Structure formats: structure tokens, C-alpha cells
Amino acid sequence: MSATPQPPSVTAGLDAWLSYLEALHPSEIDLGLERIQAVAQRLGIAPGQAKVITVAGTNGKGSTVRYLETMLRAAGYVTGVYISPHLVDYEERVRINAQQLDAQYHVEAFNAVEQARGDTSLTYFEFGTLAAFWLLQQQALDVWILEVGLGGRLDAVNCIAADVGVITSVGIDHVAFLGPDRESIAREKAGIFRPDKAAIIGEPDFPATVLAELRQRGIEPARVGRDFHYRRNADTETWDYVGRSSVLRQLPLPQLPLPNAATALKALEKLALPVSLQAIKQGLQTAREHGRLEFRPGSPNVLLDVAHNPHAATFLAEHIRSRFPNYTIMAVVGMLHDKDIRGTLAALAPVVGQWFFADLAGPRGAKALRLADEMAPGSVASVHTFSTVADAYQAACAEAQRESVETLVLVCGSFYTVSQIPQAE
Incomplete structure (x- = not known):
């Protein structure tokens, strides 16, 4: 039997604490709110007067969070954001006014959680979520914007009741934890909704059975296609948003996915904080998210996207058809073995000219x-295989530069794949 890991000191570095968190709980994922709620109560975690927006969904969470952050900041509000996972550095998980906190702040937060938890066992994600909430609570924030890690109902983030709950999309992913079909997964995600709070659904094909269950709980979500609409204006770089209480014309087309921009605007409507048209436009224009439709022009042109399931891959393929219709695509792909590999590759296949597959390390x-x-x-x-993402990426770039036609190097398949590109350049 292995010895109980000992917590690092408050003067230890962030890496020491992250190693401790990894060794602390026997399971990487252990869904349920009882343990985290108990420790949150001991820590005195509460948003106070700050508004809370919680964003769940199979895909689109990160870009929706970023839209909310940039528009609210442009309107002058002080924002705190919690996301997961990170791409490169753990510090990415918490942002105050769009700025990451230094590692020492995270160490102090981990120490606070350690002191409060007693003998309560916490997973890596639960421990980190509590630490993030502790950090947000130290700031005089107007809005907390929280991204759900997995599902919704039993996710650690759901221990905080949101003023506005958002579901961006429902696709097949994490079936071992959320269920085998869209109905089961939608039900888990809808667990973030509260009867007395606003609810937004940006998924156009949300299961009717789950909507009926929500009505029985006294919840009537605002839904895309019924309560709010959006459309891209033909032959322009603008789009229109039509909600129940606002109509916004000629908005600038954002870099991140348009459906999530519309969902974020509906969330702002429900949040009941004044946000001017100028702030909305500024937020849309400045919203960027590393690894999400991230285009890097150059020689070669590169597109990074963390798409790792068929739902996200289908959207990515449509984006490539629209944005790069005459390009030859060199796809650098690394994936986790528990994902729907076949379905994801099939969704991308119609737009890919050459595949550069890479091993991903780890179990x-x-x-x-x-x-x-x-x-x-x-x-x-054509298919090429490599032992590392760096090798696959370098080979794809070299091949793209040899081509006489316009080319695009696409990197996708996993957060772990995209995170290695800065190291490979």
C-alpha cells in the first residue's frame, strides 16, 4: 500500500503542488458534489455581490467564455474567469481582467484548500476548482465566468449556483461518465440550471425529452432558433443578432465561432448588466482563444484547433470549407485513445489532402x-506517421512549403496536440 502523500510547504513551487494534487486521489475523475461542497463551505466560498455565469457544453465553452469576458471588460466590468484544461501552463486556468496570476498566487490558494479540506479527499480537478474559487473571491469582481470541466450536474464547478447557466452544444463525448447518447449527455449538462435563475441553450437540436424535464422543474431556457437568432450577412464581414429584448445589426464578424458569439450575447441579455453596443463590438473584435480556430498566417499558413470529437471536427471542417476553400490541407493530428477517433477523422477527411499522424505520450x-x-x-x-507531434508538424510544414498551390497546416485532435506547437516552432 502506497504511503499517503505529504503536502508541500507554502514556499514550495507550483510544480510541487501539482504533483501532490495528482497523487492525492485514487481517481482522476470522481463525479459528485458532496466533498467539494463541504470544503467550499469551510473555505467560505461565495461570490458575494458578483454575478456568476456558468458555461457547459460538449464544444464551444472556451470561446463563449472568452466572448463574455471581452465584452464585459469592454463595458468596464471587473471579470474573473476559471477554465480547464490549460494548454501549456497551469496559470492559464484563472484570469483576472484577462490577465493570468503568477504561480505563487496558485500556491497560496492550494495551501488554503489543503488547510480547509481536513481528511476530505479531493481529485486534481476538485482541488484546483476550489483553489480557483478562492482566488476569485480575493478580488473585487463584478462577474465570475466559470467553465464546466465535465458534464454539469455533478461537475465541481456546479457547487456554485449560477445567475446565468449556458449550454453551448451537445455532442457525444465522455460517454463513460455522461451516458451513451445525446439525451443522457444533455440531461447531465442541464444540471447547471436552477429554477429561479436564467438558462440559455445554444444547441439548436436540444433533446425534447430533456426540455420537458426542465419544464417540470420550473425551468424554461432561452433557446437558439426560438428566443434568439443570428445570421451572417451575405457578402460582408458582418452579422445580425436578434433577441427578445434587443436587435443588433451589422456586428463585426468575430474570429471565434459565430454560434457561440450569439449564445454569449443572449447570456448578457439575461445577466441584466448594462453593456453598450460599442462594448459588444469591441469585445467581438478582440476575442481570441489560443488553440481555437487560431489562424497564424505565414509560410506556411497554420490553423490550430483543439477539436477532438466528431461534433467539433464537423464544425472545423465547415470552417475550413468557408475560410480556406481552395487550400490544400496538411492535417497534423494526435488524439487520445478513449475518443471517437474514427468519427473525428471521418468528419475531417473531406477537407484533408495529407495526414500527418503523431503519437501522443501518456497512458x-x-x-x-x-x-x-x-x-x-x-x-x-496520403498518410504519414510520426513518434512526436513536433516531428509531424515539422514534416507537414516542410511539405506545405514544397507545394505550388496554397496550403494550410491544420493542427488538431487534442488539447495535448495543440499545446505542443509553441514548443515545436
């Missing part, structure tokens, strides 16, 4: 040969 990482084996029969795109 959940899939081998490049496994990705190649999952390709649909009859695929005409």
Missing part, C-alpha cells in the same frame, strides 16, 4: 498507427 495517448488504422476504407489522402 491515454493513441499511437499514430492506431489513427492510420481508423481511417475509412477508400481514403485517397
Whole structure:
């Protein structure tokens, strides 16, 4: 039997604390709110007068959070954001007014949680969520913007009741924890909604059975296609938003996904904090998220996106068709073995000219040969396999530069894949 890990000192570095968190609980994921609620109560976690927006969804959470952050900041509000996972550095998980906090702040927060938890066992995510809430509570914030880690109903973030709950999308992912079908997954995500609080659904095909269950709980969400609408204006770089209480014309087309911008605007309507049209436009224009439709022009052109399931891959393929219709696509892909590899690759296949598959390290990482084996029969795109993302990326860039036509190097398949690109350049 392994010895109980000992907590680092408050003077220890962030890496020491993260290693401790990883060793503390026998399971990486242990859904349920009882343990985290008990420790949150001991810590005195409460948003106070600050408004809280909680964002759940299979895909689109990160960009929706970013839209909310940039628009609210442009309106002069002080924002605190909690997201997960991070791409490169743990400090990415907490932002105060769009700025990361130094590592020592996280160490102090971890120490506070450690002192409060007693003998309550917490997972890595639960411990980090409580630490993030503790950090947000130290600031004089107007709005907390929280991204759900997994599902919603039993996710650690849901121990805080949101003034506005948002579901961006519902796709098949994390079936071992959320259920095998869209109805089960939607039900778990809808667990963030409260009967006396605002609820927003940006998923156009939300399961009717779950909507009926929500009505029985006294919840009537605002839904895309019924309570709010959006459309891109033909032959322009603008779009229109139509809600129940506001109509916004000729908005600037954002870099991040448009459906999530519309969902964020509906959330702002329900939040009941004044946000001017000028602030909305500024927020839309400045919203950027590393690894989400992140375009890097150059030689070669590069597009980074963390799409790692069929739902996200389908949206990514549509974006490529629209934005890069005549480009030859060199796809650098690394994935986790517990994802729907075949479905994800099938969604991307119609736009890919060459595949550059890479091994992902770690117990959940899939081998490049496994990705190649999952390709649909009859695929005409050439396939190359590599032992690292860096090698695959360098090979794709070299091939793109040799081509006489316009090319785009696409990097996708996992947060772990995209996170390695800065190190590979």
C-alpha cells in the first residue's frame, strides 16, 4: 500500500503542488458534489455581490467564455474567469481582467484548500476548482465566468449556483461518465440550471425529452432558433443578432465561432448588466482563444484547433470549407485513445489532402498507427506517421512549403496536440 502523500510547504513551487494534487486521489475523475461542497463551505466560498455565469457544453465553452469576458471588460466590468484544461501552463486556468496570476498566487490558494479540506479527499480537478474559487473571491469582481470541466450536474464547478447557466452544444463525448447518447449527455449538462435563475441553450437540436424535464422543474431556457437568432450577412464581414429584448445589426464578424458569439450575447441579455453596443463590438473584435480556430498566417499558413470529437471536427471542417476553400490541407493530428477517433477523422477527411499522424505520450495517448488504422476504407489522402507531434508538424510544414498551390497546416485532435506547437516552432 502506497504511503499517503505529504503536502508541500507554502514556499514550495507550483510544480510541487501539482504533483501532490495528482497523487492525492485514487481517481482522476470522481463525479459528485458532496466533498467539494463541504470544503467550499469551510473555505467560505461565495461570490458575494458578483454575478456568476456558468458555461457547459460538449464544444464551444472556451470561446463563449472568452466572448463574455471581452465584452464585459469592454463595458468596464471587473471579470474573473476559471477554465480547464490549460494548454501549456497551469496559470492559464484563472484570469483576472484577462490577465493570468503568477504561480505563487496558485500556491497560496492550494495551501488554503489543503488547510480547509481536513481528511476530505479531493481529485486534481476538485482541488484546483476550489483553489480557483478562492482566488476569485480575493478580488473585487463584478462577474465570475466559470467553465464546466465535465458534464454539469455533478461537475465541481456546479457547487456554485449560477445567475446565468449556458449550454453551448451537445455532442457525444465522455460517454463513460455522461451516458451513451445525446439525451443522457444533455440531461447531465442541464444540471447547471436552477429554477429561479436564467438558462440559455445554444444547441439548436436540444433533446425534447430533456426540455420537458426542465419544464417540470420550473425551468424554461432561452433557446437558439426560438428566443434568439443570428445570421451572417451575405457578402460582408458582418452579422445580425436578434433577441427578445434587443436587435443588433451589422456586428463585426468575430474570429471565434459565430454560434457561440450569439449564445454569449443572449447570456448578457439575461445577466441584466448594462453593456453598450460599442462594448459588444469591441469585445467581438478582440476575442481570441489560443488553440481555437487560431489562424497564424505565414509560410506556411497554420490553423490550430483543439477539436477532438466528431461534433467539433464537423464544425472545423465547415470552417475550413468557408475560410480556406481552395487550400490544400496538411492535417497534423494526435488524439487520445478513449475518443471517437474514427468519427473525428471521418468528419475531417473531406477537407484533408495529407495526414500527418503523431503519437501522443501518456497512458491515454493513441499511437499514430492506431489513427492510420481508423481511417475509412477508400481514403485517397496520403498518410504519414510520426513518434512526436513536433516531428509531424515539422514534416507537414516542410511539405506545405514544397507545394505550388496554397496550403494550410491544420493542427488538431487534442488539447495535448495543440499545446505542443509553441514548443515545436
